[in-house]
Amino acid sequence: MGVDRIFDNLLSNNSLFKDKKVLTHDYVPENLPHREREVSELASVLAAALRGEGRPSNVFMYGKSGTGKTVLARFVVEKLKSKGETLGLTFSSAYLNTRYRKTNYRVLASLCEELGGTSVPATGLPTDVVFDRLQKIIDSGEHLVVIILDEIDWLVKHSGDDLLYQLTRVNNILEKGEVSLVGITNDLKFREYLDRRVISSLGEESIVFNPYDAEELFDILRKRSKIAFKSNVLKENAIKVASAIAAREHGDARRAIDLLRVAGEIAEREKRERVTKEEILKAREKVEKNVVKDTIIGLPLQEKLLLLALGLHAKTGRKKVKTGELKETYESVCREMGHNPVSLRRINDLLSDLEMLGLVTSNVKSFGRYGRSRVSELEVSPGLTVEAIQSEKNLEFLAEQL
DNA sequence: TGTCCACTGGAAGGGAGGGCTT
């Protein structure tokens, strides 16, 4: 096939999608079916700003992944901004996921960038200087700023709740601007990590999100697919299957939407004219794999090496490993690859990280006379781990041995 | 009942990479 024709084929191939972006994660729909209660709860809190009743309370939103917390927060804040506009009021907002920016410094830097459009150097500045900058930015606006902190548990587990405390207190210092915080977490026990003074000011209001059931998912998927796919492409039965699958996985709407998108892509590639149950089932496997793979690919080198060591243990049949044993394997992996191993103390921290990502489970267990250790276990298939890690060139060799 | 193992996890500090001030 001539090079010039490679793309011809892909382009001429009649797409099954009408508007594919409707099936991506950052798409915010026109309305949020089955979340009317939550929408009105958040809206009624934020409405204080519209009524001129001063700063709205900080809000805390809990619920498992894919229950609509993130999209709802963005949705309501957007509505608030546009309603404000009609009343001649200005609001601004910032959205930040602390899973990827989990130090105080980086959170503040991101907020400065998003609210003030000024870039902050990656390191070098004292954190309190960045905090001052943020304060000035907010104050110069002379209006309410809504800060949405998603997956806020990552920040707190990694850096403590000092920053959160400072942010809840910042209104006392600000002269003109005001801040309302919307914290989002899928860790239902999150409160336990917080200092009481933070709970009392951050948890002024809280909204709990329950998982969607199969019927609700079906309805959501049907509405989305009407916009996303050309007519008669997606069979009703396929939507049923997708919603049933997602309902079983704690009602994760995001996963369900992924299923539709990937199923559509599979059908296109296989040059089908319809998306059926078959494609959904194929998509299911692929989506699961992709989530895990992307997570692993994004890992720092040392965590990948650790994961490989866990993979080696899983391969030899002893899935549960004490940290001491894991360290031996990990060190031989490092030797093989020509990397310097990190200390035992550091391994512990890395394991905690991997556990938060859901790639590993671990429990501290006592073996009485034989000491006390964390027992870790790989939660994903060793094969998939290797596949993902192979993308890192210099690890290929070792990965082959698994 | 006490001992003692094999760690865990907090605290402090070092050095690489970097910005700000003079």
Add this chain to the structure above:
DNA sequence: AAGCCCTCCCTTCCAGTGGACA
């Protein structure tokens, strides 16, 4: 350019600990 101070990632040090075993 020098000197200072910062963050981030990591190390070193160490007190603390659950429970099998003597």
